[in-house]
Amino acid sequence: xxxxxxxxxxxxxxxxxxxxxxxxxxxxxxxxxxxxxxxxxxxxxxxxxxxxxxxxxxxxxxxxxxxxxxxxxxxxxxxxxxxxxxxxxxxxxxxxxxxxxxxxxxxxxxxxxxxxxxxxxxxxxxxxxxxxxxxxxxxxxxxxxxxxxxxxxxxxxxxxxxxxxxxxxxxxxxxxxxxxxxxxxxxxxxxxxxxxxxxxxx
Amino acid sequence: xxxxxxxxxxxxxxxxxxxxxxxxxxxxxxxxxxxxxxxxxxxxxxxxxxxxxxxxxxxxxxxxxxxxxxxxxxxxxxxxxxxxxxxxxxxxxxxxxxxxxxxxxxxxxxxxxxxxxxxxxxxxxxxxxxxxxxxxxxxxxxxxxxxxxxxxxxxxxxxxxxxxxxxxxxxxxxxxxxxxxxxxxxxxxxxxxxxxxxxxxx
Numbered sequence: 001x002x003x004x005x006x007x008x009x010x011x012x013x014x015x016x017x018x019x020x021x022x023x024x025x026x027x028x029x030x031x032x033x034x035x036x037x038x039x040x041x042x043x044x045x046x047x048x049x050x051x052x053x054x055x056x057x058x059x060x061x062x063x064x065x066x067x068x069x070x071x072x073x074x075x076x077x078x079x080x081x082x083x084x085x086x087x088x089x090x091x092x093x094x095x096x097x098x099x100x101x102x103x104x105x106x107x108x109x110x111x112x113x114x115x116x117x118x119x120x121x122x123x124x125x126x127x128x129x130x131x132x133x134x135x136x137x138x139x140x141x142x143x144x145x146x147x148x149x150x151x152x153x154x155x156x157x158x159x160x161x162x163x164x165x166x167x168x169x170x171x172x173x174x175x176x177x178x179x180x181x182x183x184x185x186x187x188x189x190x191x192x193x194x195x196x197x198x199x200x201x202x
Numbered sequence: 203x204x205x206x207x208x209x210x211x212x213x214x215x216x217x218x219x220x221x222x223x224x225x226x227x228x229x230x231x232x233x234x235x236x237x238x239x240x241x242x243x244x245x246x247x248x249x250x251x252x253x254x255x256x257x258x259x260x261x262x263x264x265x266x267x268x269x270x271x272x273x274x275x276x277x278x279x280x281x282x283x284x285x286x287x288x289x290x291x292x293x294x295x296x297x298x299x300x301x302x303x304x305x306x307x308x309x310x311x312x313x314x315x316x317x318x319x320x321x322x323x324x325x326x327x328x329x330x331x332x333x334x335x336x337x338x339x340x341x342x343x344x345x346x347x348x349x350x351x352x353x354x355x356x357x358x359x360x361x362x363x364x365x366x367x368x369x370x371x372x373x374x375x376x377x378x379x380x381x382x383x384x385x386x387x388x389x390x391x392x393x394x395x396x397x398x399x400x401x402x403x404x
Contacts, residue, residue: 113335113357116318130399132355133315133337153334155315155357160401197332199362 002030002083002187007090008037012044013172014088014109014179019051021180030187034080036073038092060092070095077102084186087141088179091120096143104149104193106141107186109179111171113137113153118146123168132158134167136174138182140198149198151182151191204232204285204389209292210239214246215374216290216311216381221253223382232389236282238275240294262294272297279304286388289343290381293322298345306351306395308343309388311381313373315339315355320348325370334360336369338376340384342400351398353384 006015015035021027035048035055045055056076063069074097077085087108099106112122114137119125126134135155142148154174158167185191185200192199208217217237223229237250237257250257258278265271276299279287289310301308314324316339321327328336337357344350356376360369387393387402394401 113315113318113333115331115333116315128398129317130352130397131315131317132352133357135335135357150332150334155335155337195332196330 003033003081004030004084004086004183005034005036005077005080005082006032006044006048006086006088008035008044008088009039009042009091010044010089012042012047012088014175015044016047017176018086018088018180018183019047021184026180027184027187030084030183032086034077034082036076038090044088067095067097070098074098074101084183086179086183093145094141099141099143104140107151107179107182108139108141108146108148109175109182110137110139110146111168111175113155114139114146114150123171124164127158127162127164127167134158134171136171136178138178140193149193149196151185151198151200152178154178205235205283206232206286206288206385207236207238207279207282207284208234208246208250208288208290210237210246210290211241211244211293212246212291214244214249214290216377217246218249219378220288220290220382220385221249223386228382229386229389232286232385234288236279236284238278240292246290269297269299272300276300276303286385288381288385295347296343301343301345306342309353309381309384310341310343310348310350311377311384312339312341312348313370313377315357316341316348316352325373326366329360329364329366329369336360336373338373338380340380342395351395351400353387353393353400353402354380356380 008015032053035053037045037057040057048055058073060069085102085106112126113135117125133155137153138151140148156170190201192201210217234255237255239247239259242259247257260275262271287304287308314328315337319327335357339352340354341352342350358372392403394403
């Protein structure tokens with residue numbers, strides 16, 4: 001049984017999608033055993049509590065540096081024997097030490113077809129650029145900003161009358177389908193990493 | 203009747219696709235009246251001759267600078283009353299003066315989902331990056347490298363066993379469908395440009 005920690009800063013709708021996938025068997029042999037946030041007010045924490053999942057808040061202001069912050073989190077995750085760290089709207093860049101401690105065991109989801117439109121404004125940037133196709137990306141986290149090996153991507157057409165909100169809504173729906181798929185592949189050992197390419201071994 | 207000049211450096215398969223679209227009525231009220239190349243040996247020139255389309259070679263070595271080269275081409279295109287310049291594997295970056303002379307009347311096709319993987323190695327770069335989705339982009343040419351307003355894009359899944367050749371082949375097939383569509387939209391006046399977004403007015 002793989003032990004998953006979900007890191008979230010906000011609403012936690014991807015957390016909810018992952019829990020639903022575990023509940024209905026789309027992800028087997030894994031449990032979300034911990035939800036961590038950097039924000040006490042994150043609604044993801046409320047969702048976790050509703051599912052009786054232990055939560056923990058790591059407040060940045062309680063630590064002297066990013067390194068100290070991440071080190072505390074690494075120790076806690078290791079003490080909890082976490083196999084996979086799933087970032088679901090976690091709005092902090094992790095340190096190289098965090099990446100090294102969980103190499104190819106940290107996933108993130110991003111609302112664009114990376115490497116296009118990295119960063120915190122993926123949807124708005126894509127819309128402003130005027131792309132006709134965007135989408136969403138699940139990737140392993142490496143030392144860069146949204147640069148790690150890509151596990152899954154799916155495309156979505158931008159509509160002529162799209163706003164950031166309308167486009168975001170469709171991308172969210174895609175995320176909620178794609179993230180559980182990627183986690184399931186990882187749990188079943190179906191992802192082989194060669195250089196920076198992930199080969200899915202279905 | 204819109205007068206189109208096609209600029210090509212190589213094989214000219216997109217030229218062939220455009221001529222086929224004109225022949226079978228997918229593009230109406232437009233003719234390719236001129237094919238220009240920077241390379242005497244470009245097979246695109248042979249294709250043009252087979253279709254009785256006048257050709258012209260502008261050899262870079264005959265001009266003292268990029269500016270002089272482009273100025274000669276601008277004068278020729280204007281003398282021929284060209285309405286739309288279609289780049290089909292034309293491997294030169296045009297000068298700002300060229301862009302200004304044919305603002306929003308120069309199209310290019312690129313074998314990736316721009317802004318990802320600009321430049322001359324779009325397919326190989328996408329494959330090496332490990333994306334799961336790529337595609338092709340028709341855009342207006344501006345002063346940058348593959349940065350102009352996007353007219354059409356379409357996505358394509360990357361397969362686990364894809365090589366540069368196999369992926370390129372599928373992208374070419376997509377190009378041959380998408381480029382005539384974009385030209386048809388332009389000829390029918392269906393493309394409205396707002397800032398850097400192209401709105402298709404179907």
